[in-house]
Amino acid sequence: MRRTVVLGAALLLLLGVGAAVTRLRVFANFECRATADRMLSRPRCRRPARPGPPLKAPAMSLRRAWLCLPAEPCQPCVRVRLALPAAELDGVRGLQLNFLELGSNRASWLQVWRRHQAPDSKPWQVQFDCFPAESGQQVLVSLHTIPDRGLAISRSHLVAAELPGPAFTHTWVPESRAIEVWVPEGPAVMVRLCHQLALECEELPQPFHRQVLVHGGYHVSLPYEFLVPCLCIEASYPDHDSPRSKHCPFRDLPAAYGPELWSSVHFHDYSTSSKDQMAMVLSTRCPLHPQATLCWREMAAEVSPCHDIPNSTASEEEQAYILDEVDVHPQLCFRFSYGNSSHVECPHRTETAWNVSVSVWGLQLRLHLTSSVPAAFSAALCQHQGGQCQPEAPFYTVTATEGSAPGELALLLPVQVLGSCVLVWRSDVRFAGKQLLCPDVSHRHFGLLGLALAVGLVMIVLLLNCRSTWRPADGALSRRPVLLLYSPDSEEHLGLVCTLAEQLRAGLGCDVRLDLWEAGSVGRVGALPWLYAQRGHVGCQRGTVLLLWSQGSAQLFHQWQVGVVSRIPGDAHDVFGAAMACLHGEMSAVGHGSGWVLAYFSRLCSPRDVPRLLRPLPTYRLPRQLPGLLGALRGSPPALRRCRRGRVRGLLHRLLEAGAREGRPPPQPPEVATGT
Structure with missing residues (x-):
C-alpha cells in the first residue's frame, strides 16, 4: 500500500513536469x-x-x-x-x-x-x-x-525509407555554454537543440528553446541549459515535413556531461520516519535510470564523505526509488550512480525521529535517547583504527515500545579503556547509520581523567585518615543535604563540579542536590521554583548551600548586579541568576548568608574574583582547603591534627598537579550535543 501511494505520487509528478519517456x-x-x-x-x-x-x-x-x-x-x-x-x-x-x-x-x-x-x-x-x-x-x-x-x-x-536530411557540422563551446552549428553552402536550414526522448526530440525549456533559420555558408550559436546525454542537434529544411537530420554528440561522452548531469535532475523527497521508508522521485531531462544505494554521511555538510552501506540498493519504478526498513535520518542518504559519475542526495527534512546525547559520570558514559517513534537502539564502545571506529562487544540495547509516550531512554556504558568512543544506532531496522560520539575521556583528555581519579583518591585517603574526625556527632554526614550551585561558564568548571559532587555523594554519602541530576524537574517547574524548593529543604535539614565560584561566575555576577541596579529583570530560567537573587535576599534580610558556603578551584579562580559583597561568606580554596570545606559541610571545623593536614594537603597537590600536567583540555560537561 505504501509503495502504491509513493508510486502514484511519482506518476502525478512526472506527468506534471513532462518527464522523459x-x-x-x-x-x-x-x-x-x-x-x-x-x-x-x-x-x-x-x-x-x-x-x-x-x-x-x-x-x-x-x-x-x-x-x-x-x-x-x-x-x-x-x-x-x-x-x-x-x-x-x-x-x-x-x-x-x-x-x-x-x-x-x-x-x-x-x-x-x-x-x-x-x-x-x-x-x-x-x-x-x-x-x-x-x-x-x-x-x-x-x-x-x-x-x-x-x-x-x-x-x-x-514505412517509407528515410530520406537524408540536411548536412551540418557543430562545435561545442563549453566556456559559452553553447553549441555552434555550421551549415555548408547551399539552401537555408532550420536548426535547433532538443532533448531526445523515446519517440520525439522535445524542445528545450524557455529561454533556451530556439529554432533558427541559417543560410548556407553561415553558422549560429545555440545556448543550452545543461549538458546532458540526450542533448541533440536537429536540422531540417524550411519545407513542411522535410527530412530531418539529427546528431546527439554527448550520448556516449560521459566525461563531458558528468559534472552537469545531476544539476539537471530534480529530487523529490517522499521519505517518512513513521513508516521507516526512504523514497525519492526523479524528474529528469533525459530518460535516465541511475542506480541508487544508501550511504552514511559523517557530517551534515555536503563536502563530508558518505560511506556506502552494503546491500542497500533501492528498487526503481517510474523513476521512483524506494527502500523499506530504513532509519530515516538527514545523514542517511541515497547515492545515485550513472555511468562514471555519482551524486549524493540526502532527505530534505532536517528533523529526526530520535536524538542522542552523552554525558560522563565518573568512569561511565550515560546515553540519553529521545524517540518520537517506537524503536530499539543499540550502543557499543569502539576504538579508532585506520580512520574507522568499529563496534566492540558487548552491545547494549534499549527499546521504546509501541504505544508508549515519547520520552527519554537511558543507557549506561562503562569506559573500559582510554580513548573510547561510542556508536549508537537503531537496531530494529535493516538499514541505519551509526552515530559516533566521542566524549572527552579520550586520549586527548588525560587531564580530566587524572583529575577525577585524583579527587577520588584524595577522598578515599581523607576518609581513611580522618574517619573519626569527619563522622558527625549524629552518626552520618549524609543526613545533612548539600545544595551545590555553580555558573556554567566553562566545560572545565562543569567537569570539576560534577567530579566533586559525585565524590561527595558516592564517597562520603552526602545528600547532594545538583540541577544536572534533576534536569527533568528543573525543566518541569522552572529554575526559580526549583531553587527555592531545594533551598527550603536544605534549610529545614540544617544543610549547606555550596556555591562553587570561578572567573566566569564573577562576570555573570556583575551582569546580574547591573540588572538589579537598572531594575531590568534577569533570566528567571537561569539557576545561577536565581541563586544570586536568593542569596541577595537572605543577606539583605539577616546581614549574612546563613547556611551558605563559597569555594573555588585554584586553577580557575583567585580570591580577587570573589565579589566584595560575597566575601563575608565562609570561603575555601580547593584543593588546599578541602578538609576545611568538608568540616563546614559537616557543621563543625575539622580536627586538623588528627587529619594529618600537611600530609593530606601534599598528597592532594601532587595528585592534582600530575593530572594537570598530563593534558590541559577541559573535561566534558554532563550534556554533550549529539555528533557524528
Whole structure:
C-alpha cells in the first residue's frame, strides 16, 4: 500500500513536469491499463498531457515515428491513433490491436483495458506509441473489441525509407555554454537543440528553446541549459515535413556531461520516519535510470564523505526509488550512480525521529535517547583504527515500545579503556547509520581523567585518615543535604563540579542536590521554583548551600548586579541568576548568608574574583582547603591534627598537579550535543 501511494505520487509528478519517456506508451481519454506480448514489453498507460485534435469516430490513423529507447539506436515505428463511438462500446471492457509486418511475418499484439465501467457518452480516443518496423516494410494493423461486439477495423501502412536530411557540422563551446552549428553552402536550414526522448526530440525549456533559420555558408550559436546525454542537434529544411537530420554528440561522452548531469535532475523527497521508508522521485531531462544505494554521511555538510552501506540498493519504478526498513535520518542518504559519475542526495527534512546525547559520570558514559517513534537502539564502545571506529562487544540495547509516550531512554556504558568512543544506532531496522560520539575521556583528555581519579583518591585517603574526625556527632554526614550551585561558564568548571559532587555523594554519602541530576524537574517547574524548593529543604535539614565560584561566575555576577541596579529583570530560567537573587535576599534580610558556603578551584579562580559583597561568606580554596570545606559541610571545623593536614594537603597537590600536567583540555560537561 505504501509503495502504491509513493508510486502514484511519482506518476502525478512526472506527468506534471513532462518527464522523459523510457518505454512504450498508451494514451487514452479514460483510466486504462495495457498489456502486450514480449516484443512490445509492457507499455505504460496514461492520460495525454497535451491532447491533440480528436479523430472523428470510428477511425484508425497510422503514421511513421521514431522510437529511441535507452542504449539502443533509433528505429522507425508505426504510431496508431483510434477513435471509437461510445454507442458501439456498450459492455466493451477493452481493445486488442494486432500487428503484422508483412515482409518478415513478424507479429505482435497489444491490449488496452478500461479500469472502470462507468457509463460514458464520449468516444474512446486511444494512441499507441509505437510498433517497431523496418524501413520499406508494409505493416498491417487490425482492431477488435473485448468482448467482441462486431466492431473491427484494419489499416496498413508503408514505412517509407528515410530520406537524408540536411548536412551540418557543430562545435561545442563549453566556456559559452553553447553549441555552434555550421551549415555548408547551399539552401537555408532550420536548426535547433532538443532533448531526445523515446519517440520525439522535445524542445528545450524557455529561454533556451530556439529554432533558427541559417543560410548556407553561415553558422549560429545555440545556448543550452545543461549538458546532458540526450542533448541533440536537429536540422531540417524550411519545407513542411522535410527530412530531418539529427546528431546527439554527448550520448556516449560521459566525461563531458558528468559534472552537469545531476544539476539537471530534480529530487523529490517522499521519505517518512513513521513508516521507516526512504523514497525519492526523479524528474529528469533525459530518460535516465541511475542506480541508487544508501550511504552514511559523517557530517551534515555536503563536502563530508558518505560511506556506502552494503546491500542497500533501492528498487526503481517510474523513476521512483524506494527502500523499506530504513532509519530515516538527514545523514542517511541515497547515492545515485550513472555511468562514471555519482551524486549524493540526502532527505530534505532536517528533523529526526530520535536524538542522542552523552554525558560522563565518573568512569561511565550515560546515553540519553529521545524517540518520537517506537524503536530499539543499540550502543557499543569502539576504538579508532585506520580512520574507522568499529563496534566492540558487548552491545547494549534499549527499546521504546509501541504505544508508549515519547520520552527519554537511558543507557549506561562503562569506559573500559582510554580513548573510547561510542556508536549508537537503531537496531530494529535493516538499514541505519551509526552515530559516533566521542566524549572527552579520550586520549586527548588525560587531564580530566587524572583529575577525577585524583579527587577520588584524595577522598578515599581523607576518609581513611580522618574517619573519626569527619563522622558527625549524629552518626552520618549524609543526613545533612548539600545544595551545590555553580555558573556554567566553562566545560572545565562543569567537569570539576560534577567530579566533586559525585565524590561527595558516592564517597562520603552526602545528600547532594545538583540541577544536572534533576534536569527533568528543573525543566518541569522552572529554575526559580526549583531553587527555592531545594533551598527550603536544605534549610529545614540544617544543610549547606555550596556555591562553587570561578572567573566566569564573577562576570555573570556583575551582569546580574547591573540588572538589579537598572531594575531590568534577569533570566528567571537561569539557576545561577536565581541563586544570586536568593542569596541577595537572605543577606539583605539577616546581614549574612546563613547556611551558605563559597569555594573555588585554584586553577580557575583567585580570591580577587570573589565579589566584595560575597566575601563575608565562609570561603575555601580547593584543593588546599578541602578538609576545611568538608568540616563546614559537616557543621563543625575539622580536627586538623588528627587529619594529618600537611600530609593530606601534599598528597592532594601532587595528585592534582600530575593530572594537570598530563593534558590541559577541559573535561566534558554532563550534556554533550549529539555528533557524528
